[in-house]
Amino acid sequence: MAKTAISLTVNGEKVEALVEPRTLLIHFLREQLSLTGAHIGCETSHCGACTVDMDGQSVKSCTVFAVQADGADLRTIEGLAAPDGTLHALQNAFREWHGLQCGFCTPGMIMRAWRLLQENPHPSEAEIRFGIAGNLCRCTGYQNIVHAISAAAATIAGASKEAAE
């Protein structure tokens, strides 16, 4: 099958690649770019384990073709920590608050939470639950995930207040 050239930005870096039109974005990320952070859970657009950020929105990368990401700005879990390895506030909070058990849902959950906190920097518990409704977790019962996201929101708010002072 003829391949199509795409060029996009992934975690701040320019990427040029050839893809088959039918290649799903999740397969492109995992198999062609070796970014295996985003997971394939259900492959049926339900679980959100494959969630990445595309042009400022959370998307399920198993339900987007890689060709559709031509020109897009993508961020995956690999692009969340600082270049020196310092974890993002959300990653720290998931550790602190035991927001994961097996960890399979975690990359998608954190990427969704990352976008959610930009859409709504001070979400209530109900808003967090509604905001992560597209991400399933089979282990935690969600309680600690919600705690972790609240805690990260407070940390981020505190840090930006400090920076302003």
Added chain:
Amino acid sequence: MIPAAFTYYRPRTVPDALSLLGAHSEEARAIAGGHSLIPMMKLRLATPDHLVDLGAIAALKGIRAEGGAWVLGATTTQAELIAHAGLARALPILRETALQIADPQVRARGTVGGNVVNGDPGNDMPAVMLCLDAALEVAGRGGARTIRAREFYRGAFITALAAGEIVTAIRIPAPPAKAGAAYVKLKRKTGDYATAAAAAMLSLEGGRIATCAIALTNVAPTALLAEAAAAGLIGAAPGAAAFAAAAAAAEAITDPAADGHGPVDYRRRMAGVMVRRALAAAAERAGG
């Protein structure tokens, strides 16, 4: 879960999209948000040879008021619809419905046009468009035409759209004065299609119902306009007795499937319950 191979096109104009769709006749398909089509392609229930992405066509985007009417570009996403403050004030039922569709990621990609055109009886927007008497603006190589939503649905996944045509926009007329509307949906969990759902809009005059429309989701092969149920309410005082009669009339036209959402009788009764709740909310919003 790998779709069959296809050729991909990303036209920038409606005429280009139409000639791409026309050049390949039946095996070419439009793709909008892809959140019904890609799952079907993964299951190989859909195997288009040519996929024409409507996503880069600026003319299909955007929400605008035209007089009292509202025009939604076909590729407006559910997320864009939800975020539009003017539309939320004028026709809050649209935002209320969009928020009940799937989850944030699906709403970020899924489009209003795709939801209306798809033809799945589980889609939520068709009943709302029947209730609001929306018109679909259609473009084809033979020219443009308008199809009322009330004449669009022929069967499960069968619509009045001809091969090679696309929906460019959805036009929603101004609601009657002093109208209230609501969409109420019963689902088993987040991201689920309706067990049953109902859209209702009514207006009041002197404490009596002056106009009314009711439509149902996922309790027949297509969304249903419950005409007799609505007609029976004209002139009545809004309240439990009148709404129970309307619910019974609406239940009578349902033809639900027995599936994971429940047996036939349950889904029929839930359609009635959704009608009662939608009418009560609509009446309250109308000021009754």
